Amino acid sequence: MDKIDTFRRYGLFDARVPRYTSYPPANHFLEGMGQRHQHNWLQSVPDGSDVSVYIHIPFCKRLCWFCACRTQGTKTMRPVNAYVDILRKEIAAVRATLAPGIKMSRLHLGGGTPTILSAQTMSTLLREVFDAFQTAEDFEFSVEIDPTEAEPPLLQTLIDLGLNRASLGVQDFAPQVQEAIGRAQTLEQTETVIDFLRSNRVKSLNLDVLYGLPHQTIESFTQTLKHVIALQPDRLAIYGYAHVPWMSKRQVMIREEDLPDPMARFKLAQCAEQMFTENGYEPVGIDHFAKPGDSLALAAKQGRLHRNFQGYTDDQSPTLLGFGASAISTFPQGYAQNAPATFAYQERVNATGFASFKGFEMTPVDALMARVIEDLMCRFTFDEKALGKAFPKHLDAIHAMAVSLMQKFSDVFFISGDGLKLNPEAYPLVRVIAGYVDSRTSKKSSHSSAI
Ligand SMILES: C[S@@+](CC[C@H](N)C(=O)[O-])C[C@H]1O[C@@H](n2cnc3c(N)ncnc32)[C@H](O)[C@@H]1O
Ligand code: SF4
DSSP: OOHHHHHHHTTTTTOBOOOOSSSSOGGGOEETHHHHHHHHHHHTSOTTOEEEEEEEEOEESSOOTTOOSSOEEOSSSHHHHHHHHHHHHHHHHHHHHSOTTOEEEEEEEEESOGGGSOHHHHHHHHHHHHHHOEEEEEEEEEEEEOTTSOOHHHHHHHHHTTOOEEEEEEEOOOHHHHHHHTOOOOHHHHHHHHHHHHHTTOOEEEEEEEESOTTOOHHHHHHHHHHHHHTOOSEEEEEEOOOOTTTOGGGGGSOGGGSOOHHHHHHHHHHHHHHHHHTTOEEETTTEEEOTTSHHHHHHHTTOOEEETTEEEOOOOSOEEEESTTOEEEETTEEEEEOSSHHHHHHHHHHHSOOEEEEEEOOHHHHHHHHHHHHHHHHOEEOHHHHHHHOGGGHHHHHHHHHHHHHHTTTTEEEETTEEEEOGGGGGGHHHHHHHHOSSSOTTOOOOBOO
8 A cells, every 4th residue: 555645544643633542531520520530449459469550750850842741940959858748648548449359550750750759758658658559570660761960869669669660751852852842861870770770670661752843854863763763762652742832822932833744753753663663673653662572562462452541551450540630530430630739639638538530430332432442552452342342232333333444544544354454554543543433522522643
């Protein structure tokens, strides 16, 4: 097929679709729902099962202009320390609601910048977490690190408490790009943190890279990618820059005329894919790469990949407990999201110990859609037989979806075994395809670019 023509025909270069880190996406959550259900859902987590824990630290010393994460700038540690005190209360309240034998299989600290905490504050927070949750046998502990904000005593505290994975933000090393996105970060700073982590046996490292940034050219990006590959991360996340200034006000600092157009974005993404695969990385989903022996690469090959709010994961736990402002908890029954503003979050925890303010209770049809979309995003398949087995009351709807997909996307799907498989060349279309089957998302929505 002529790839570019096919992509254009299916609207890849114009479409704005959710990233589908959840189904339904968080903009469908309803006020009041989280609070009503969170308590019951926590109580229904089976005793003896494993849960994953996510802790959100919404503070940064610098606010990079490109960043769409929920975070706020701070010059002092006072609000950060006050926030950690509230986090500890929330962790205690949630733990007291759960059955005693529940263990923690994953702990992830994200942000913002978790490494903004002092070593002392981090240690206090983590002791609360480890006192609350016994760890499962294959426990994994990961942290997001801004390499310009990662002091050795803090890193050492994380390592002493069991850190075994880290994700470092790179974005782009080109000075002109860094200037245009308000994020200065040298290769040396990044290398120093990587060396420290590796010399302390933190073996699994991920680097985040962005394409679609202002002033990025194939030449400049190739140079960044060479540096990134030379750092030999175990995993790579390559995200398309989401320019959403209506959601992330700081992005008004980025001049739209400096941004690559959709076709240039596509070529930058292709350039990264080619360089990563030529250098021994295997593609994982639509925006990750990993070394062949890495657990994410293995999960992708074995069909065990999942998607959560952090992106692709091999975490198999159906329950993810989110702590902190804006954090989202996932249960088999639905989602509960904490109040996004730090002040509102703190007020809620002080009042009741819990902070959820929005949520979503899955209907059986939503659960089916969530499975269809996760299968597409993680496995590039629509397996009619497996779906029928899992959702026997919806055989007609499943068959209708298969027919509709085949009619709409006839030249990119092929029939395989008991269902449909997407032609690997058409993987970049998968968000557009997910948006097509998604009955809830408005087709004229304000999501980020599909490429
Ligand atoms: C919480 S942030 C960064 C962690 C850490 N504070 C740092 O600066 O390295 C996690 C990742 O989200 C990605 N990200 C942030 N804003 C984005 C945007 N507008 N579009 C796409 N990805 C974005 C970046 O790749 C970033 O490394
Ligand atoms: S990229 Fe990291 S340091 Fe920059 S604003 Fe976002 S969370 Fe903060």
